[in-house]
Amino acid sequence: GQQLNQSPQSMFIQEGEDVSMNCTSSSIFNTWLWYKQDPGEGPVLLIALYKAGELTSNGRLTAQFGITRKDSFLNISASIPSDVGIYFCAGLSGNTGKLIFGQGTTLQVKP
Amino acid sequence: GAGVSQSPSNKVTEKGKDVELRCDPISGHTALYWYRQSLGQGLEFLIYFQGNSAPDKSGLPSDRFSAERTGGSVSTLTIQRTQQEDSAVYLCASSLGDYHNSPLHFGNGTRLTVT
DSSP states (O other): OOOOEEEOSEEEEETTOOEEEEEEOSSOOSEEEEEEEOTTSOOEEEEEEOSTTOEEEETTEEEEEOTTSSEEEEEEOSOOGGGOEEEEEEEEOTTSOOEEEOOOEEEEEEO | OOSOEEEOSEEEEOTTOOEEEEEEOOTTOOEEEEEEEOTTOOEEEEEEEETTEEEEOTTOOSTTEEEEEOTTSOEEEEEOSOOGGGOEEEEEEEEOSOTTTOOOEEOOOEEEEEO
């Protein structure tokens, strides 16, 4: 079946540093989404990407939908302690409405 | 409420018992999804509903798992004869149903522990 490979699996950075994570797939997706999950809560949508090549920002977050439609990256600039959490990429193919999730990137920020 | 509501938030049950998990989607959202998240893992798709019908049940792990949705709103996920490997967080999400313009909004999940 379809799978998303998300990397890195975890990151431990200093406050103020920039962060980059990405997802790749052997399959084409029509939509890429990035979610953040805090402990004990459900994932919260950060950025949605709907067109190949699209580059979208949300505050300190920037994400891009790869031109091949098989990959996406998320950048966080000037990290702060509240950025701590698990970040998931998710892809949507066809018209099934079924999202495929990556394995997640656990981010820890040292003040 | 404003968001997706799931109950109970925590459930501890003995192996072999049946459990029911409930999801109240955001009002007006026609699509509803169930995912499972095991400890330290990503989200595993179980089933999704468009209205009251379930076009895709491919993620249900076994015939012990079933789900229904009534009135295009509330959904229940039922696990019969629970096993220890069923222990996980079960997440529900809803969307407006226009998949390419309406991302999923998640509840906080039900943490199921089978002893």
